Amino acid sequence: MNGSSSLLSVENLTMQFGGLHAIEDLSMTARAGEVTAVIGPNGAGKTTFFNCLTGFYKPTKGSVKLRHPQRGELRLDAMRNVDVARVGQVVRTFQNIRLFPRMTVLENLMIAQHNVLQQASRFSIAGALNSKSFRHANDKAIEQALTWLERLSVRDIANKPAGDMPYGVQRRVEIARAMCAEPILLCLDEPAAGLNPRESAELTALLTSLSREQGIGILLIEHDMSVVMKVSDHIVVLNHGKKIAEGLPAEIKANPEVIGAYLGEDDETSSHDDASQEKTAHA
Numbered sequence: 001m002n003g004s005s006s007l008l009s010v011e012n013l014t015m016q017f018g019g020l021h022a023i024e025d026l027s028m029t030a031r032a033g034e035v036t037a038v039i040g041p042n043g044a045g046k047t048t049f050f051n052c053l054t055g056f057y058k059p060t061k062g063s064v065k066l067r068h069p070q071r072g073e074l075r076l077d078a079m080r081n082v083d084v085a086r087v088g089q090v091v092r093t094f095q096n097i098r099l100f101p102r103m104t105v106l107e108n109l110m111i112a113q114h115n116v117l118q119q120a121s122r123f124s125i126a127g128a129l130n131s132k133s134f135r136h137a138n139d140k141a142i143e144q145a146l147t148w149l150e151r152l153s154v155r156d157i158a159n160k161p162a163g164d165m166p167y168g169v170q171r172r173v174e175i176a177r178a179m180c181a182e183p184i185l186l187c188l189d190e191p192a193a194g195l196n197p198r199e200s201a202e203l204t205a206l207l208t209s210l211s212r213e214q215g216i217g218i219l220l221i222e223h224d225m226s227v228v229m230k231v232s233d234h235i236v237v238l239n240h241g242k243k244i245a246e247g248l249p250a251e252i253k254a255n256p257e258v259i260g261a262y263l264g265e266d267d268e269t270s271s272h273d274d275a276s277q278e279k280t281a282h283a
Protein backbone atom coordinates (compact mmCIF):
# COMPACT_ATOMS: atom_id res chain seq x y z
CA MET A 1 0.00 0.00 0.00
CA ASN A 2 1.34 3.40 -0.96
CA GLY A 3 1.72 5.47 2.22
CA SER A 4 2.22 8.73 0.31
CA SER A 5 -1.48 9.09 -0.53
CA SER A 6 -2.70 7.89 2.86
CA LEU A 7 -5.49 9.49 4.85
CA LEU A 8 -4.30 7.72 8.00
CA SER A 9 -0.70 6.76 8.84
CA VAL A 10 0.00 4.72 11.94
CA GLU A 11 3.67 4.34 12.83
CA ASN A 12 5.15 1.98 15.40
CA LEU A 13 2.07 2.13 17.61
CA THR A 14 2.35 0.35 20.96
CA MET A 15 -0.26 0.20 23.72
CA GLN A 16 0.74 -1.49 26.94
CA PHE A 17 -1.48 -2.32 29.92
CA GLY A 18 1.05 -3.18 32.63
CA GLY A 19 3.00 -6.08 31.16
CA LEU A 20 0.46 -6.78 28.40
CA HIS A 21 1.20 -5.47 24.91
CA ALA A 22 -2.34 -5.06 23.54
CA ILE A 23 -0.80 -3.41 20.44
CA GLU A 24 2.86 -3.88 19.61
CA ASP A 25 4.82 -1.84 17.08
CA LEU A 26 1.92 -1.57 14.61
CA SER A 27 2.43 0.38 11.39
CA MET A 28 -0.28 0.63 8.76
CA THR A 29 -2.04 3.08 6.47
CA ALA A 30 -5.57 3.67 5.22
CA ARG A 31 -6.71 5.68 2.22
CA ALA A 32 -9.66 7.94 1.53
CA GLY A 33 -12.33 6.35 -0.65
CA GLU A 34 -11.40 2.85 0.49
CA VAL A 35 -12.38 0.29 3.10
CA THR A 36 -9.51 -0.97 5.24
CA ALA A 37 -10.43 -3.93 7.44
CA VAL A 38 -8.64 -4.79 10.68
CA ILE A 39 -9.23 -8.43 11.53
CA GLY A 40 -7.91 -11.01 13.96
CA PRO A 41 -8.98 -13.36 16.75
CA ASN A 42 -10.61 -12.24 20.00
CA GLY A 43 -8.14 -10.25 22.11
CA ALA A 44 -5.89 -9.46 19.10
CA GLY A 45 -6.01 -5.74 19.91
CA LYS A 46 -8.48 -4.45 17.31
CA THR A 47 -10.67 -2.39 19.66
CA THR A 48 -7.58 -1.15 21.50
CA PHE A 49 -6.31 0.08 18.13
CA PHE A 50 -9.56 2.04 17.58
CA ASN A 51 -9.29 3.42 21.12
CA CYS A 52 -5.76 4.67 20.38
CA LEU A 53 -6.66 6.40 17.16
CA THR A 54 -9.87 8.00 18.46
CA GLY A 55 -8.23 9.48 21.56
CA PHE A 56 -9.77 7.14 24.15
CA TYR A 57 -6.32 5.74 25.00
CA LYS A 58 -3.01 7.55 24.95
CA PRO A 59 -0.61 5.18 23.17
CA THR A 60 2.50 4.06 25.03
CA LYS A 61 4.61 4.66 21.90
CA GLY A 62 4.23 5.59 18.25
CA SER A 63 2.17 8.04 16.25
CA VAL A 64 -1.21 8.26 14.52
CA LYS A 65 -1.34 10.91 11.77
CA LEU A 66 -4.38 12.02 9.82
CA ARG A 67 -4.04 14.00 6.62
CA HIS A 68 -7.04 16.29 6.90
CA PRO A 69 -8.03 17.83 3.53
CA GLN A 70 -8.56 21.30 5.04
CA ARG A 71 -6.51 21.26 8.26
CA GLY A 72 -3.37 19.48 7.10
CA GLU A 73 -1.62 16.83 9.14
CA LEU A 74 -3.13 16.15 12.57
CA ARG A 75 -1.52 14.03 15.29
CA LEU A 76 -4.53 12.09 16.54
CA ASP A 77 -2.49 10.40 19.29
CA ALA A 78 -1.95 13.81 20.90
CA MET A 79 -5.59 14.93 20.72
CA ARG A 80 -8.49 14.53 23.16
CA ASN A 81 -11.23 12.21 21.97
CA VAL A 82 -13.71 15.09 21.54
CA ASP A 83 -11.21 16.88 19.28
CA VAL A 84 -10.47 13.75 17.27
CA ALA A 85 -14.19 13.71 16.41
CA ARG A 86 -14.78 17.46 16.12
CA VAL A 87 -11.52 18.71 14.58
CA GLY A 88 -10.23 15.54 12.96
CA GLN A 89 -13.68 14.39 11.80
CA VAL A 90 -12.82 10.83 12.79
CA VAL A 91 -16.09 9.24 13.88
CA ARG A 92 -16.62 5.78 15.31
CA THR A 93 -19.31 3.31 16.18
CA PHE A 94 -18.95 0.77 18.97
CA GLN A 95 -19.39 -3.00 19.26
CA ASN A 96 -22.50 -2.46 21.34
CA ILE A 97 -25.17 -0.18 19.97
CA ARG A 98 -25.01 3.18 21.73
CA LEU A 99 -28.17 4.95 20.63
CA PHE A 100 -30.28 6.78 23.20
CA PRO A 101 -33.15 4.26 23.30
CA ARG A 102 -35.92 6.57 24.56
CA MET A 103 -35.13 9.38 22.15
CA THR A 104 -36.53 9.27 18.65
CA VAL A 105 -34.35 8.21 15.77
CA LEU A 106 -34.30 11.81 14.51
CA GLU A 107 -33.31 13.16 17.94
CA ASN A 108 -30.42 10.70 18.02
CA LEU A 109 -29.19 12.12 14.72
CA MET A 110 -29.62 15.72 15.91
CA ILE A 111 -27.35 15.00 18.87
CA ALA A 112 -24.57 14.07 16.45
CA GLN A 113 -24.74 17.65 15.18
CA HIS A 114 -24.76 19.37 18.56
CA ASN A 115 -21.39 21.06 17.99
CA VAL A 116 -22.70 22.97 15.00
CA LEU A 117 -25.92 23.83 16.84
CA GLN A 118 -24.07 24.93 19.98
CA GLN A 119 -21.88 27.26 17.95
CA ALA A 120 -24.89 28.70 16.14
CA SER A 121 -26.57 29.40 19.52
CA ARG A 122 -23.37 31.04 20.81
CA PHE A 123 -23.55 28.53 23.66
CA SER A 124 -26.59 30.09 25.34
CA ILE A 125 -30.32 29.38 25.52
CA ALA A 126 -31.05 33.02 24.71
CA GLY A 127 -28.87 32.65 21.63
CA ALA A 128 -30.77 29.56 20.58
CA LEU A 129 -34.16 31.24 21.10
CA ASN A 130 -33.39 34.52 19.39
CA SER A 131 -30.85 33.82 16.75
CA LYS A 132 -31.60 33.49 13.08
CA SER A 133 -28.33 31.63 12.61
CA PHE A 134 -29.44 29.01 15.16
CA ARG A 135 -32.75 28.47 13.36
CA HIS A 136 -30.91 28.17 10.07
CA ALA A 137 -28.39 25.70 11.58
CA ASN A 138 -31.23 23.72 13.17
CA ASP A 139 -33.13 23.49 9.86
CA LYS A 140 -29.94 22.37 8.13
CA ALA A 141 -29.29 19.75 10.82
CA ILE A 142 -32.80 18.33 10.41
CA GLU A 143 -32.39 18.25 6.64
CA GLN A 144 -29.01 16.50 6.98
CA ALA A 145 -30.48 13.94 9.40
CA LEU A 146 -33.45 13.20 7.14
CA THR A 147 -31.18 12.90 4.12
CA TRP A 148 -29.08 10.24 5.86
CA LEU A 149 -32.14 8.40 7.19
CA GLU A 150 -33.48 8.30 3.63
CA ARG A 151 -30.13 7.08 2.32
CA LEU A 152 -30.09 4.30 4.93
CA SER A 153 -33.74 3.43 4.12
CA VAL A 154 -34.98 4.27 7.63
CA ARG A 155 -36.60 7.68 7.13
CA ASP A 156 -40.07 6.26 7.87
CA ILE A 157 -39.07 5.59 11.50
CA ALA A 158 -37.62 9.08 12.16
CA ASN A 159 -40.14 9.83 14.92
CA LYS A 160 -40.11 6.42 16.61
CA PRO A 161 -38.10 5.71 19.78
CA ALA A 162 -34.74 4.30 18.67
CA GLY A 163 -34.82 1.55 21.31
CA ASP A 164 -38.08 0.11 19.90
CA MET A 165 -36.47 -0.67 16.54
CA PRO A 166 -35.16 -4.12 15.52
CA TYR A 167 -31.43 -4.66 15.97
CA GLY A 168 -30.54 -4.44 12.26
CA VAL A 169 -32.43 -1.16 11.94
CA GLN A 170 -30.63 0.30 14.98
CA ARG A 171 -27.31 -0.57 13.32
CA ARG A 172 -28.40 1.46 10.27
CA VAL A 173 -29.47 4.36 12.45
CA GLU A 174 -26.04 4.32 14.12
CA ILE A 175 -24.32 4.61 10.75
CA ALA A 176 -26.71 7.41 9.72
CA ARG A 177 -25.88 9.19 12.99
CA ALA A 178 -22.15 8.78 12.36
CA MET A 179 -22.54 10.20 8.84
CA CYS A 180 -24.31 13.29 10.22
CA ALA A 181 -21.04 14.17 11.95
CA GLU A 182 -19.49 14.44 8.44
CA PRO A 183 -16.58 12.04 8.95
CA ILE A 184 -13.56 11.95 6.72
CA LEU A 185 -12.60 8.70 8.49
CA LEU A 186 -15.33 6.38 9.75
CA CYS A 187 -14.31 3.64 12.20
CA LEU A 188 -16.86 0.84 12.47
CA ASP A 189 -16.46 -1.76 15.24
CA GLU A 190 -18.28 -4.95 14.22
CA PRO A 191 -21.17 -3.32 12.33
CA ALA A 192 -22.40 -6.73 11.06
CA ALA A 193 -22.65 -8.30 14.54
CA GLY A 194 -26.19 -9.59 15.06
CA LEU A 195 -27.27 -8.96 11.47
CA ASN A 196 -28.97 -11.65 9.39
CA PRO A 197 -27.45 -12.60 5.99
CA ARG A 198 -29.73 -10.22 4.07
CA GLU A 199 -28.84 -7.32 6.38
CA SER A 200 -25.13 -8.18 6.12
CA ALA A 201 -25.36 -8.11 2.32
CA GLU A 202 -27.07 -4.70 2.51
CA LEU A 203 -24.33 -3.46 4.85
CA THR A 204 -21.68 -4.59 2.37
CA ALA A 205 -23.33 -2.58 -0.43
CA LEU A 206 -23.74 0.41 1.87
CA LEU A 207 -20.09 0.51 2.97
CA THR A 208 -18.90 0.22 -0.61
CA SER A 209 -21.09 3.12 -1.70
CA LEU A 210 -20.14 5.29 1.31
CA SER A 211 -16.45 4.91 0.62
CA ARG A 212 -16.73 5.30 -3.16
CA GLU A 213 -19.39 8.02 -3.40
CA GLN A 214 -18.59 10.07 -0.30
CA GLY A 215 -14.84 9.55 -0.68
CA ILE A 216 -14.43 8.87 3.03
CA GLY A 217 -11.99 6.37 4.46
CA ILE A 218 -13.57 3.48 6.32
CA LEU A 219 -11.77 1.42 8.94
CA LEU A 220 -13.66 -1.77 9.63
CA ILE A 221 -13.31 -4.21 12.51
CA GLU A 222 -15.40 -7.23 11.63
CA HIS A 223 -15.53 -10.97 12.33
CA ASP A 224 -18.02 -11.71 9.53
CA MET A 225 -15.66 -12.73 6.74
CA SER A 226 -18.47 -12.72 4.17
CA VAL A 227 -18.62 -8.94 4.68
CA VAL A 228 -14.86 -8.36 5.06
CA MET A 229 -13.82 -10.25 1.94
CA LYS A 230 -16.36 -8.49 -0.27
CA VAL A 231 -16.08 -4.93 0.97
CA SER A 232 -12.39 -4.49 1.79
CA ASP A 233 -9.83 -2.84 -0.45
CA HIS A 234 -7.10 -3.70 2.04
CA ILE A 235 -6.94 -5.97 5.07
CA VAL A 236 -4.63 -5.77 8.09
CA VAL A 237 -4.45 -8.86 10.30
CA LEU A 238 -3.56 -8.64 13.99
CA ASN A 239 -2.68 -11.44 16.37
CA HIS A 240 -1.60 -10.87 19.98
CA GLY A 241 -1.26 -7.16 19.22
CA LYS A 242 1.11 -7.63 16.28
CA LYS A 243 0.47 -7.25 12.57
CA ILE A 244 0.96 -10.68 11.03
CA ALA A 245 -0.19 -9.87 7.48
CA GLU A 246 -1.72 -7.23 5.23
CA GLY A 247 -2.91 -7.20 1.65
CA LEU A 248 -5.81 -7.82 -0.68
CA PRO A 249 -8.67 -10.10 0.41
CA ALA A 250 -7.47 -12.88 -1.91
CA GLU A 251 -3.93 -12.64 -0.48
CA ILE A 252 -5.19 -12.70 3.11
CA LYS A 253 -7.41 -15.73 2.48
CA ALA A 254 -4.45 -17.64 1.10
CA ASN A 255 -1.93 -16.57 3.77
CA PRO A 256 -0.88 -19.65 5.81
CA GLU A 257 -0.12 -17.60 8.95
CA VAL A 258 -3.56 -15.96 8.84
CA ILE A 259 -5.23 -19.31 8.23
CA GLY A 260 -3.35 -20.77 11.20
CA ALA A 261 -4.05 -17.88 13.57
CA TYR A 262 -7.58 -16.90 12.59
CA LEU A 263 -9.35 -18.09 9.48
CA GLY A 264 -8.76 -21.82 9.94
CA GLU A 265 -8.31 -24.50 7.28
CA ASP A 266 -12.05 -24.80 6.74
CA ASP A 267 -12.33 -21.19 5.76
CA GLU A 268 -15.94 -20.36 6.44
CA THR A 269 -15.73 -17.43 4.06
CA SER A 270 -16.04 -19.82 1.13
CA SER A 271 -19.48 -20.94 2.22
CA HIS A 272 -20.84 -17.37 2.55
CA ASP A 273 -18.71 -15.75 -0.04
CA ASP A 274 -19.14 -15.16 -3.71
CA ALA A 275 -15.52 -15.22 -4.83
CA SER A 276 -16.41 -13.40 -8.02
CA GLN A 277 -17.31 -10.31 -5.98
CA GLU A 278 -14.02 -10.17 -4.11
CA LYS A 279 -11.64 -7.35 -4.67
CA THR A 280 -8.84 -8.54 -6.89
CA ALA A 281 -6.82 -5.38 -7.27
CA HIS A 282 -5.91 -2.49 -5.06
CA ALA A 283 -6.40 0.81 -6.90
Ligand SMILES: Nc1ncnc2c1ncn2[C@@H]1O[C@H](COP(=O)(O)OP(=O)(O)OP(=O)(O)O)[C@@H](O)[C@H]1O
Pocket residue numbers: 017020022040041042043044045046047048049
Ligand atom coordinates in the same frame (compact mmCIF):
# COMPACT_ATOMS: atom_id res chain seq x y z
N1 LIG B 1 -8.29 -1.04 29.50
C1 LIG B 1 -7.65 -2.21 29.47
N2 LIG B 1 -6.93 -2.64 30.53
C2 LIG B 1 -6.26 -3.81 30.50
N3 LIG B 1 -6.24 -4.66 29.46
C3 LIG B 1 -6.96 -4.29 28.37
C4 LIG B 1 -7.70 -3.06 28.31
N4 LIG B 1 -8.30 -2.98 27.09
C5 LIG B 1 -7.96 -4.09 26.43
N5 LIG B 1 -7.18 -4.88 27.20
C6 LIG B 1 -6.58 -6.17 26.81
O1 LIG B 1 -5.94 -5.97 25.57
C7 LIG B 1 -6.07 -7.13 24.75
C8 LIG B 1 -6.68 -6.73 23.43
O2 LIG B 1 -8.09 -6.45 23.66
P1 LIG B 1 -9.04 -5.86 22.52
O3 LIG B 1 -10.36 -5.63 23.15
O4 LIG B 1 -8.37 -4.71 21.88
O5 LIG B 1 -9.10 -7.09 21.51
P2 LIG B 1 -10.05 -7.27 20.24
O6 LIG B 1 -9.17 -7.73 19.14
O7 LIG B 1 -10.84 -6.04 20.02
O8 LIG B 1 -10.99 -8.47 20.71
P3 LIG B 1 -12.52 -8.81 20.29
O9 LIG B 1 -12.49 -9.33 18.89
O10 LIG B 1 -12.90 -9.88 21.29
O11 LIG B 1 -13.33 -7.55 20.45
C9 LIG B 1 -6.89 -8.13 25.53
O12 LIG B 1 -6.01 -9.03 26.17
C10 LIG B 1 -7.63 -7.26 26.54
O13 LIG B 1 -7.94 -7.99 27.71
